[in-house]
Amino acid sequence: MTTDNWTAPSIDDQRLLAAQAADDGDAYLAALARLDVYVPRRDPDQASKFSLRKSVVKLNQFSVYGQLNNAIRGTSKSALTVSLDYDTHRRGARLILPVYTRALVPAEQPEGVYFHRVLFPSWVQSMAKQRQTMQLVINPGTPEERELNVGKAAQWMRKHPHLLGSWNALHGTVRTIYNEPTQGEFARAMACGAHLAAGNAVPWNSLGYSGLDYHTQRESLQEWWGIEGPVQWQNQVDTLLDNENPQPVDLVLGIRNERGAGVRPSGDPVHDTRLLTDAVEAWCRDRGAPERLRQDMTDIAQWVVRCETWLRRDGALGPDQIVVTQDSWDWGRCVNMARWGVACGFCDRTTAEQIVLRAGSLCARAYPDWAALSVAYILGRVIKMGRQGNPEESYRDTLQIHQTLMRDPASPFLTVPLH
Numbered sequence: 001m002t003t004d005n006w007t008a009p010s011i012d013d014q015r016l017l018a019a020q021a022a023d024d025g026d027a028y029l030a031a032l033a034r035l036d037v038y039v040p041r042r043d044p045d046q047a048s049k050f051s052l053r054k055s056v057v058k059l060n061q062f063s064v065y066g067q068l069n070n071a072i073r074g075t076s077k078s079a080l081t082v083s084l085d086y087d088t089h090r091r092g093a094r095l096i097l098p099v100y101t102r103a104l105v106p107a108e109q110p111e112g113v114y115f116h117r118v119l120f121p122s123w124v125q126s127m128a129k130q131r132q133t134m135q136l137v138i139n140p141g142t143p144e145e146r147e148l149n150v151g152k153a154a155q156w157m158r159k160h161p162h163l164l165g166s167w168n169a170l171h172g173t174v175r176t177i178y179n180e181p182t183q184g185e186f187a188r189a190m191a192c193g194a195h196l197a198a199g200n201a202v203p204w205n206s207l208g209y210s211g212l213d214y215h216t217q218r219e220s221l222q223e224w225w226g227i228e229g230p231v232q233w234q235n236q237v238d239t240l241l242d243n244e245n246p247q248p249v250d251l252v253l254g255i256r257n258e259r260g261a262g263v264r265p266s267g268d269p270v271h272d273t274r275l276l277t278d279a280v281e282a283w284c285r286d287r288g289a290p291e292r293l294r295q296d297m298t299d300i301a302q303w304v305v306r307c308e309t310w311l312r313r314d315g316a317l318g319p320d321q322i323v324v325t326q327d328s329w330d331w332g333r334c335v336n337m338a339r340w341g342v343a344c345g346f347c348d349r350t351t352a353e354q355i356v357l358r359a360g361s362l363c364a365r366a367y368p369d370w371a372a373l374s375v376a377y378i379l380g381r382v383i384k385m386g387r388q389g390n391p392e393e394s395y396r397d398t399l400q401i402h403q404t405l406m407r408d409p410a411s412p413f414l415t416v417p418l419h
Contacts, residue, residue, distance in 0.1 A: 006143050009103035009179040010203070011410075016101065016144045028146055029156045032138070034165030036201065038100045038115040038212070039123075040087035087113045088134065095134040096147075102202070103177035104139045107209050114211035121157045121164040128154030170201035172401050174408045177203045183416060186353065189360020191370075191412035192328065193335025195377050198401050200336075204412055207338065207352050210345050217343040230346040233337070237355055240334035243362060248293070249326050249383050252276070252300045255283045257324065264320060269309045276301040300383060303391070307382045310395055316375050316402060327366055328373045329380020331359040363418070370413035374402045 008014040012035055019027035087110070088097045100106070105115055124136070127150050136148045157164060174194070181187040182205055190205045197204040221227040225236060246254065256263060259279045266272055280301045284294040304323070311317040338352040338359075347355075367373040378398045386394040405411045 007178065008144070010101065010175070010177045012101055012175075013103055013139075013144060016138070016146075020144050020146050025146075026156075028138075029148075029153060030160070030163050032120045032153075033157060033160065033163045034169065035101065035120050036117055036167075036170060037120045037123075037138075038102065038105045038117055040098060040109065040113050041085060041116045042087050043112045043114065091135075097134050097136055098140050099136050099138050101139060101144075102175075102206075103179060104142060104144070105209065105212060109209075109211060114214035115209075117213040117216060119165065119167060119170075124150060125154045125157055167201070172198050172397075172404055173201055174198055174404060174411045175201065175203045176410055176412075177206050180206045182412075185360070186357065187412065188364070188416050188418065189356045190335060191416050191418075192360050192363040192373065193332045193339070193356075194405055194412055195332055195374070195381075195398065195401050196336040197339075198404060199397075202339075207342050207349060207356070210342055212343045214343060214345075217340050221340055221344065230341075233341050233344070233346040237334060237337055237341070240330045240337060241355070241358055241362070243327060247330075248297050249300055249304070249380065251283075252280055252297055252304055253323065253325055255279050256304075256322070259283075263322060265308070265312070265322065267319070269305055273302055273305045276305060299387070303383050303387065304379065307379050307391075307395065311375055311378065311399075314399060316371075316378065316399065323376050323379045324372075325366055326376045326380035326383070328363055328376045329384065331363050332373075332377050334359040367418065370418050371406060373418065374405060374413065378402055 008017040012031065015031040016028060019025075019031055086097050088095050090096065099120075100115070109115070127134075134150055136150060136153065138144060138146050138148065175197075176182060180203070181190070187205055190207075194204040202208075221233070225232075227233050227236060256276055256279065259282075277298050280297050281294070283289075284297065289297075308317060308322060311323075312319060312321075317323075335356050338347070338355040341347040341355075342349055342352045363373055367376065378395065381398050382391055382395045386392070405413045408414070
């Protein structure tokens with residue numbers, strides 16, 4: 001296929017296109033060896049008469065579904081059973097399975113088919129161990145199209161372990177696709193969710209499609225958010241966008257601004273903590289706040305000063321700077337909630353776009369620049385997630401993503417104006 005008037009829609013696709021144009025099989029496999037790809041699978045309830053089981057493997061912050069197991073004990077996974085799992089087709093005598101990079105996943109798919117996200121090198125080796133003889137067609141119908149044999153691709157991966165990517169290597173990377181907006185109001189709004197997009201190694205500027213990594217997204221929403229259906233999803237969206245009822249963290253930050261308690265850091269965290277906790281205690285007494293709320297807010301006050309001290313130490317905050325509001329933590333997650341809503345079929349794309357634009361508008365009004373938005377996101381995540389587990393680990397992970405977003409030339413924080 002000619003490459004005239006066709007542009008590869010991502011950096012990853014550019015590498016595949018260059019290798020294919022040069023007919024360089026090694027370079028093509030080397031590009032695939034560090035990628036996640038999307039494979040069409042059929043819903044087991046609709047496609048198979050067998051009772052299939054799913055296994056979930058937790059890797060870093062990803063929930064990656066393991067291969068569906070053969071329900072018949074002692075029976076090896078044949079091409080017949082694979083055809084029941086995957087949306088394969090025939091080319092003559094060959095069984096063909098299409099495989100897509102993220103930017104080239106088809107927007108439409110047959111009913112009962114979803115796109116399953118896998119790490120190509122580990123997935124193809126797993127398929128080879130199951131003695132699969134199918135042919136993989138990478139990005140069919142595009143100039144990148146190349147046919148690969150499962151066994152030969154897996155053999156190449158085994159011979160070149162130093163070239164293989166991992167979920168950990170993808171985590172925290174800035175990924176952009178060029179067939180969706182990279183400038184303008186919608187791109188700006190999508191950029192407000194760039195922290196989670198980078199953390200999950202998905203393109204920051206893409207809402208995706210219904211059925212995209214469907215089961216992983218459903219599992220994640222249920223585990224982390226308690227969301228099992230569209231009503232719960234909508235309730236969570238409304239909560240994240242609600243700026244009329246401040247969370248305890250923003251109450252603490254508001255008290256500091258209102259009472260001038262440590263608005264200008266003294267350089268002594270102990271002194272600043274005492275000032276802020278005293279102001280919070282006074283606020284709670286004045287309003288007869290319940291004891292549980294008082295304890296929660298004083299603990300948050302301590303974490304605010306502690307986290308801001310870390311941010312100054314690491315150069316993310318200036319010596320005289322503070323975080324005024326951590327709302328970007330909620331609004332940034334709301335951008336991603338819209339993406340997950342589309343994938344899980346909880347909303348259509350138009351609804352998701354409206355949610356994203358609303359979150360982006362709130363961010364633009366609240367923050368003077370991306371740096372202020374980003375450190376506010378760090379503070380919000382550390383106080384919410386860190387207090388429930390390992391705060392320093394939450395901080396280090398989010399700080400690394402912040403630094404990438406503030407430095408990577410491909411980052412929307414450097415290419416898209418907030419205002």
